[in-house]
Amino acid sequence: MQTHALDIQALKRDQGPSTGQLGPAHTSLRMENLNLFYNDVQALFDINLEIPRQRVTAFIGPSGCGKSSLLRCINRMNDLVDGCRINGRLLLETEDVYDRRVDVAALRRRIGMVFQKPNPFPKSIYENVAYGLRIQGINKKRILDEVVEKSLRAAALWEEVKDRLHESALGMSGGQQQRLVIARTIAVEPEVLLLDEPASALDPISTLKIEELIYELKSRYTIVIVTHNMQQAARVSDMTAFMYMGKLIEYDDTDTLFTNPEQKQTEDYITGRYG
Amino acid sequence: MKMINEQELHSDRAPGVKSWLRSGEPLIWLNGAAVSVSVIAVMGLLLLLAVRGLSHFWPADVLAVTVSYQDQSRELLGEVVEEVEVVGTQLEGAGIELQGPGPFYQRTLLKQGNRDFLGTDFTWLINEQFGERRFPSDALVIERLEWGDFYGYLRGVSRFNTPEVTVAEEGPELTWQALQELIAETDAVREQIRQIERVEIGAINYELERLRLRERELEMDGALDAAAQADLASLRAEQEARFRVLQEELYVLYDSIKDHSYSAELADGRVVTLPIAKVVRAYQPNAMSIPAKVGLYFERLWEFLSAEPREANTEGGIFPAMFGTVLMVILMSIIVTPFGVVAAVYLREYASQGFITRTIRIAVNNLAGVPSIVYGVFGLGFFIYFVGGELDQLFFPAALPRPTFGTPGLMWASLTLALLTLPVVIVATEEGLSRIPKSLREGSLALGATRAETLWRVVLPMASPAMMTGLILAVARAAGEVAPLMLVGVVKLAPTLPLDGNYPYLHLDQKFMHLGFHIYDVGFQSPNVEAARPLVYATALLLVLIIALLNLAAVSLRNRLRERYKSLEH
Numbered sequence: 001m002q003t004h005a006l007d008i009q010a011l012k013r014d015q016g017p018s019t020g021q022l023g024p025a026h027t028s029l030r031m032e033n034l035n036l037f038y039n040d041v042q043a044l045f046d047i048n049l050e051i052p053r054q055r056v057t058a059f060i061g062p063s064g065c066g067k068s069s070l071l072r073c074i075n076r077m078n079d080l081v082d083g084c085r086i087n088g089r090l091l092l093e094t095e096d097v098y099d100r101r102v103d104v105a106a107l108r109r110r111i112g113m114v115f116q117k118p119n120p121f122p123k124s125i126y127e128n129v130a131y132g133l134r135i136q137g138i139n140k141k142r143i144l145d146e147v148v149e150k151s152l153r154a155a156a157l158w159e160e161v162k163d164r165l166h167e168s169a170l171g172m173s174g175g176q177q178q179r180l181v182i183a184r185t186i187a188v189e190p191e192v193l194l195l196d197e198p199a200s201a202l203d204p205i206s207t208l209k210i211e212e213l214i215y216e217l218k219s220r221y222t223i224v225i226v227t228h229n230m231q232q233a234a235r236v237s238d239m240t241a242f243m244y245m246g247k248l249i250e251y252d253d254t255d256t257l258f259t260n261p262e263q264k265q266t267e268d269y270i271t272g273r274y275g
Numbered sequence: 276m277k278m279i280n281e282q283e284l285h286s287d288r289a290p291g292v293k294s295w296l297r298s299g300e301p302l303i304w305l306n307g308a309a310v311s312v313s314v315i316a317v318m319g320l321l322l323l324l325a326v327r328g329l330s331h332f333w334p335a336d337v338l339a340v341t342v343s344y345q346d347q348s349r350e351l352l353g354e355v356v357e358e359v360e361v362v363g364t365q366l367e368g369a370g371i372e373l374q375g376p377g378p379f380y381q382r383t384l385l386k387q388g389n390r391d392f393l394g395t396d397f398t399w400l401i402n403e404q405f406g407e408r409r410f411p412s413d414a415l416v417i418e419r420l421e422w423g424d425f426y427g428y429l430r431g432v433s434r435f436n437t438p439e440v441t442v443a444e445e446g447p448e449l450t451w452q453a454l455q456e457l458i459a460e461t462d463a464v465r466e467q468i469r470q471i472e473r474v475e476i477g478a479i480n481y482e483l484e485r486l487r488l489r490e491r492e493l494e495m496d497g498a499l500d501a502a503a504q505a506d507l508a509s510l511r512a513e514q515e516a517r518f519r520v521l522q523e524e525l526y527v528l529y530d531s532i533k534d535h536s537y538s539a540e541l542a543d544g545r546v547v548t549l550p551i552a553k554v555v556r557a558y559q560p561n562a563m564s565i566p567a568k569v570g571l572y573f574e575r576l577w578e579f580l581s582a583e584p585r586e587a588n589t590e591g592g593i594f595p596a597m598f599g600t601v602l603m604v605i606l607m608s609i610i611v612t613p614f615g616v617v618a619a620v621y622l623r624e625y626a627s628q629g630f631i632t633r634t635i636r637i638a639v640n641n642l643a644g645v646p647s648i649v650y651g652v653f654g655l656g657f658f659i660y661f662v663g664g665e666l667d668q669l670f671f672p673a674a675l676p677r678p679t680f681g682t683p684g685l686m687w688a689s690l691t692l693a694l695l696t697l698p699v700v701i702v703a704t705e706e707g708l709s710r711i712p713k714s715l716r717e718g719s720l721a722l723g724a725t726r727a728e729t730l731w732r733v734v735l736p737m738a739s740p741a742m743m744t745g746l747i748l749a750v751a752r753a754a755g756e757v758a759p760l761m762l763v764g765v766v767k768l769a770p771t772l773p774l775d776g777n778y779p780y781l782h783l784d785q786k787f788m789h790l791g792f793h794i795y796d797v798g799f800q801s802p803n804v805e806a807a808r809p810l811v812y813a814t815a816l817l818l819v820l821i822i823a824l825l826n827l828a829a830v831s832l833r834n835r836l837r838e839r840y841k842s843l844e845h
Contacts, residue, residue, distance in 0.1 A: 075721060077721065105723045105724065105725050108722065112721065112722070113717075115714055115718065117714055119714040119718040120718075121718065121719070122839070131719070131722060131724075131732070132723060135723065135724045135728050135732065136723070168839075181718070185721070188722060
């Protein structure tokens with residue numbers, strides 16, 4: 001079994017914490033022999049992966065390769081699917097995500113997720129961002145105002161919407177909606193941000209804005225992004241994992257993977273020979 | 276390149292039936308025709324109800340006519356209700372000799388009123404026996420509390436049994452004025468009497484009944500000692516003293532109006548004297564201008580809407596029935612909505628979608644098709660006899676053997692109809708829940724909300740328009756339902772409204788009146804069919820309007836919710 005340990009060189013090159021040491025200090029998420037089954041069909045095979053803290057990690061691969069399934073394992077979204085079964089270990093910092101004692105709601109507050117299609121709630125812009133706080137029982141207007149502004153600023157949306165915070169979020173453009181969803185997610189201050197093809201439903205300009213945003217956000221969050229778009233992966237990510245048929249084929253820092261892949265399959269995919 | 280064949284592009288096939296069928300046009304015509312037929316049917320129904328029902332309140336001219344038949348003639352005075360054409364042989368078969376050539380003859384239904392003097396207040400006449408038709412301007416119509424309408428000519432007015440004015444001496448105008456003044460005076464006194472009898476004495480009776488129940492309770496607990504008895508006796512004496520005071524007041528009021536009277540001449544020349552205390556209103560339609568008639572029309576229409584029924588429901592208003600219908604529907608909505616929503620949420624959100632859930636869902640859908648009378652029987656057997664009987668044993672033993680909740684009443688009627696409409700609400704709510712995009716639930720869960728929080732904050736608000744749809748269908752069905760209500764709480768005449776000023780204000784145990792049942796009662800159980808017929812139409816129209824109004828209210832509420840929670844555009 002091939003293991004994909006963190007590449008120290010990649011970390012160094014990227015002005016990260018300059019301790020220069022491998023190991024738990026830089027690993028935010030660690031997967032050990034992770035297998036995923038939908039009823040009797042196995043969707044993921046023995047995934048071993050370490051995702052660095054405050055970096056962008058991209059999952060690429062052809063449709064149906066299991067990259068979204070893997071992403072949804074991280075915040076236990078697969079729990080909602082009937083007949084879904086997981087074995088192996090998935091650690092967030094030192095805690096096993098699939099431990100019996102884990103409070104799933106609390107876990108999901110630590111691991112935020114943004115979906116392929118913008119899914120703002122049919123509420124006002126303000127209430128969308130405040131939603132995560134309200135379910136934690138925070139209803140003080142002063143705190144909410146502050147968090148809403150901070151989150152919208154962080155999502156580069158504040159200037160565009162500050163005059164219509166109390167209008168319906170459904171009146172925004174697709175790109176704005178997606179940035180609103182990101183603002184809503186970071187309002188609860190997660191450690192990890194999971195982005196499931198966040199720009200696939202958007203026009204090129206909105207896509208660019210989302211990419212810039214991802215670049216901004218990585219200084220504070222561990223970001224995992226699933227994307228179909230290899231240029232996008234090359235542009236925004238520090239680390240890239242190539243998956244094929246439910247298996248992790250290659251995992252390396254982005255530059256290496258795109259310029260000098262070790263595996264033939266990876267090379268075929270990134271040069272567009274299939275997928 | 277191949278040359279395009281001219282023939283292929285411009286097919287010169289004759290435009291026959293086949294190509295017409297293929298064009299799809301017949302289907303459009305068929306659809307259009309079906310829609311037109313439906314619209315015409317609904318409009319026709321409403322028009323019939325409106326014309327027949329609303330024309331009743333118009334103060335029609337009063338016809339005076341001499342009817343001669345076989346050397347005998349009689350004078351008649353009254354309103355023409357309708358004129359129809361009949362075959363002569365039919366009349367001859369009834370033993371009537373006809374003069375005209377036939378074969379068709381005109382026949383008139385005349386409302387002659389004066390049931391106390393003439394026996395019947397409607398009579399069929401054959402037009403060929405009519406003399407000259409006259410519309411005398413002094414013809415008088417008096418609506419009375421008893422014996423139906425009076426038709427005649429005013430002759431004089433007496434105050435306290437002494438003639439005040441007469442037509443012969445002071446002239447018709449002064450007499451008319453005096454009559455109107457006296458009616459207004461009497462009316463004011465009657466309103467006072469009503470107030471005392473209904474509200475104040477009603478409250479005393481209610482209080483006395485409560486004292487009786489308290490005494491019975493104490494007796495059953497074995498706690499009815501001398502002190503308690505004395506206590507109760509003094510309270511009772513207090514109420515009785517209040518009652519005596521009111522009774523005195525009532526006597527005085529009754530005495531102050533009982534000796535006013537008017538005298539009038541009937542069409543046949545008899546002069547009769549009648550009490551003013553029984554007069555609702557008097558008017559002379561033949562002398563009235565159109566605006567005055569319009570004013571009177573709306574006055575009578577308002578009376579129909581706001582007053583209580585009299586004369587075995589054939590006269591007066593239908594307010595209690597209207598009130599009962601609306602109150603019952605509101606109570607039903609309050610009961611059925613939470614139940615239906617909770618059941619739908621369980622079936623859709625929590626139950627695992629297996630065989631049992633599917634079976635339950637099919638059963639619920641089928642419940643919507645159970646005939647309503649079956650629900651009535653169930654309501655009577657289960658709610659009233661079983662639950663109500665148990666409630667009486669537990670909470671109202673003092674009133675036994677007279678049942679409190681063990682008898683048909685408002686609560687059981689609302690509950691029975693709630694049960695009847697439950698499937699509709701469940702099905703509509705489930706439908707709404709299933710249409711909420713999965714991405715929204717996931718969005719909420721990904722922010723750390725639990726399933727319950729997601730349900731409460733995102734899913735249910737978004738499903739609220741669907742719940743309203745269910746409620747609209749439920750209201751439409753419940754408001755028009757009559758059969759089960761006859762078993763579980765509706766009566767033809769309820770002396771008091773189920774909502775009044777006596778604690779606990781809303782009397783769920785009381786029987787109530789309902790428009791649907793009122794239509795049946797007035798139309799088919801009435802002693803005076805001709806008098807009641809227009810009221811059947813008017814009541815039916817009102818029932819339709821009320822249901823439409825309740826629906827409109829719910830629909831506008833739903834549209835507002837839809838606007839607010841309209842789901843994402845993808």
